[in-house]
Amino acid sequence: QKEVEQNSGPLSVPEGAIASLNCTYSDRGSQSFFWYRQYSGKSPELIMSIYSNGDKEDGRFTAQLNKASQYVSLLIRDSQPSDSATYLCAPMNTGFQKLVFGTGTRLLVSP
Amino acid sequence: EAQVTQNPRYLITVTGKKLTVTCSQNMNHEYMSWYRQDPGLGLRQIYYSMNVEVTDKGDVPEGYKVSRKEKRNFPLILESPSPNQTSLYFCASRGTLTTYEQYFGPGTRLTVT
Numbered sequence: 004q005k006e007v008e009q010n011s012g013p014l015s016v017p018e019g020a021i022a023s024l025n026c027t028y029s030d031r032g033s034q035s036f037f038w039y040r041q042y043s044g045k046s047p048e049l050i051m052s053i054y055s056n057g058d059k060e061d062g063r064f065t066a067q068l069n070k071a072s073q074y075v076s077l078l079i080r081d082s083q084p085s086d087s088a089t090y091l092c093a094p095m096n097t098g099f100q101k102l103v104f105g106t107g108t109r110l111l112v113s114p
Numbered sequence: 115e116a117q118v119t120q121n122p123r124y125l126i127t128v129t130g131k132k133l134t135v136t137c138s139q140n141m142n143h144e145y146m147s148w149y150r151q152d153p154g155l156g157l158r159q160i161y162y163s164m165n166v167e168v169t170d171k172g173d174v175p176e177g178y179k180v181s182r183k184e185k186r187n188f189p190l191i192l193e194s195p196s197p198n199q200t201s202l203y204f205c206a207s208r209g210t211l212t213t214y215e216q217y218f219g220p221g222t223r224l225t226v227t
Contacts, residue, residue: 035214046204046218047157091157095214100164101147101172102216106156 004029007105009092015111022079024090024108029073032097036068038077039091041107047091051077082112116141118219120205126225127195135190135222137205144210146188147172148180150201157204163188164210195226 008027016022024038035054039047053059053066053075065078075094079086089107096103118139127133139146147162149172159172163182177199179191188207192199202223208216 037215044202044221046221049215049217052213052215099210099214100170101159101162104157106154 005105006030006103007092007094009090009105009108011106012109013111014108015113016082018082018084018112018114020082020112022082022086022110022112024077024079024092024110026075026077026092026105027073028075028092028094028103030094030096030103031073033070033094033103035095035099036066036075037093037095037102038064038066038075039093039104040086041089041091043089079110082110084112084114086110087112116217118205118207118217120203120219120222122222123220124223126227128227129196130194133192133195133224135192135203135205135224137188137190137219138186139188139205139207139217140186141207141209141217142185143207144185145216146182146205146207147216148178148188148190149204149206150174150199151204152201160190160203192224195224197226200224200226 038051041047051066053068059066063080067076091107092105093102144165148160149157161180163169205219
C-alpha cells in the first residue's frame, strides 16, 4: 500500500464547475495535512493546510479532513482554466520529520 | 519578500564532476529539506535538517551530501554525479514551532551526461 494515494487523473471539469480531488493516507499518526498546486516544470505552491477534522475554506478552495477514515480532500469551486495543474496531497508523518507526497492528481479545466 | 532561493536553476554536467546546488531561505526557518522529482515517482526526500548542524537522511540519500553550518543555507552536494541523478531538485523550508507549512524553492533542473 502506498503511503499516500491519489487518483492520477486527468480529472477534466468545465470552467465554472466544482473540482473534487481526493487523497487517502496510511500513517494513522499524521496530524497535519497540506495541498500543493504544481504547474508543469514549476515548484509546488502551498494552497491549503488543515489540521483538524472537518472543513476549512479559503476563497474558492475547501479542504476536508477525516482522520478516522484517513481521508483528505480538496474542493475547488468555480474552476478556472488557470487552475489546470497537478495537485499534490501531503500529510506530515507522525514524527514531524517530513511531508509524504502523493504523486498528484492532474486537473484540466476546459473553457 | 519571504522566499527560498536555489542556484543554479539549470545545470548540465558530466559524470563524476563534483557539483553543489545552493539553497537559502530568509524566513528564519529551522527546518530545511531537499527533494528530487522524477516522472511517475513524485517528490522524494533526499536529506533534511531540523536545525543548524542537525541533518538526517531522507528516503533517497545515496549519492548526496548536505551540510547545515548556517540557519539560512542548506547546500546539496553531489560528489560524483551519475546519470541516474538527472532530475528536478527542490529545496524547501518551514518553521517547527507553531505551524508546519513548507515552502519550496524554484527548482534546479540537473542533467548528468
